[in-house]
Amino acid sequence: MKISVYMYPWVAVTVTVLFLLVQYNMSLQQKIAMRSHTPKAVTKDALVTQLQRQGKVEEELLTKMLEMERHIHDLETKVVTHEEMQGVAKAVAQSIEHAPSEGAQKTIPGCIGIEVSGITNRPELNGAYLKMGDFGDRPMYRNSANAGLWLYYLVENKEWMLGPNFGTNQVLAFVPDEAKRPEEIKVVWKSASNTNQFVDDPSTKVICTNEDSKASAEDVARLQEQAALARSHLGDKDSGNLQMASGYPQYDTLLHFETVATKPRIYYLSNLLTPTECQELMALATPEMNKTQIIGEKGDGEVSNYRTNDGMFLNRPEHAEAPPVKAARTKIGQFLHLPPVNIEPLNVLRYQPGQQYKPHTDWFPSEYPQLLERGGQRVATCLTWLTTIPLGMGGETEFPAIEKKVAPKRAGDAVCWWNIDSDGKDEPLAAHAALPPKEGATKWVAVAWVRAREFS
Secondary structure, three states: OOOOHHHHHHHHHHHHHHHHHHHHHHHHHHHHHHHOOOOOOHHHHHHHHHHHHHOOOOHHHHHHHHHHHHHHOOOOOOOOOHHHHHHHHHHHHHHHHOOOOOOOOOOOOOOOEEEEEOOOOOHHHOEEEEEEEEEOOEEEEEEOOOOOEEEEEEOOOOEEEEEEOOOOOOOOEEEOOOOOOHHHOOOOOEEEOOOOOEEEOOOOEEEEEEOOOOOOHHHHHHHHHHHHHHHOOOOOOOEEEEEEOOOOHHHOEEEEEEEEEEOOEEEEEEOOOOHHHHHHHHHHHHHHOEEOOEEOOOOOEEOEOOEOOEEEEOOOHHHHOOHHHHHHHHHHHHHHOOOHHHEOOOEEEEEOOOOOEEEEOOOOOOOOHHHHOOOOOEEEEEEEEOOOOOOOOEOOEEEHHHOEEEOOOOOOOEEEEEOEOOOOOEOHHHOEEEOOEOOOOOEEEEEEEEEOOOOO
């Protein structure tokens, strides 16, 4: 039979459609095959990441994504409901705030230190963990040597989890046990193998190393200072992006950080605070600005020509509860991997033309032991610019020992540095100065001094 030339296009279209259908079917089969080797909680993690980027829950998008997940497969991963997803998103945003509040007892209830051992597939999870607070009605812990590793209980799954970056990344080990404390777990742990399959790891043990009935305030302080020192080793990456979940969607930011220096460790943070946050912090501080002080010979404050700017501490109860203050403290704690309760009240400073703070260090000298009683050493400092200063108009933060000057690119950017070295000793190279703005320029900053343990 002869084929009319008018039939050729239809034949081509038919062949093309068949080819595309075959390719789609092969692609779908590959996705299904790959899904059986995906680490646990990848669906939930993908959705959490999406929520963090958007800063809100998109009902229609979330529904479509969940429908797509249900049609692919559900071997290792649990598909979560919209309500559960909201709970996870809230937990991610608020997790860093789950630490003892100011004025709380110095002994943290329950087991303040635990030891994880015997994990064969993921040995990096073994080691000492320090309690960082409570997540719901159960404690949550951070690895003392690697602040990126967490042990916590996820209510949605009714499982204890071990893995990186609390609430946001894939879990490396888990156990389906509703025990109130991790050392009470009776069920066999499962850990991810090299093929990303979760297999029984019966040698895994979790034991308590410090009970509250045995731990003194000094024990807690020592453990927390050890954890602070361990975290000070973090941030050795040259640069990176971090989603800052403040607990207030209007203040959430996508932060980019870059290394300014490695000794001392100094980092430039782009977009730590939002423009609205900056304006609100200045508005809170403006009515009560006074001449700032320095530490006098007796360890008390005194006005000096060495420091000539104005400032005030946001240290009243209404300040502590103000959303922009809580959001700022939360994000600073996230970047430094330290709980916000370690941060002193924010110090908002104003430098008018010619005002300055000559070279100084933020850590306390040993001859003033009374200054260490309220939370230990100032291990880190974060200075956030609330306004910008035109290039060439002065006002930089200078580190004279390393001949570095840092200036803001925009309001809301920050510079953070560690006041201790990798051995936990005072870092003299962290000495810095606030250079005076030139005529026509005014500088506003918010300074957060971070202690080794809870500030009281």
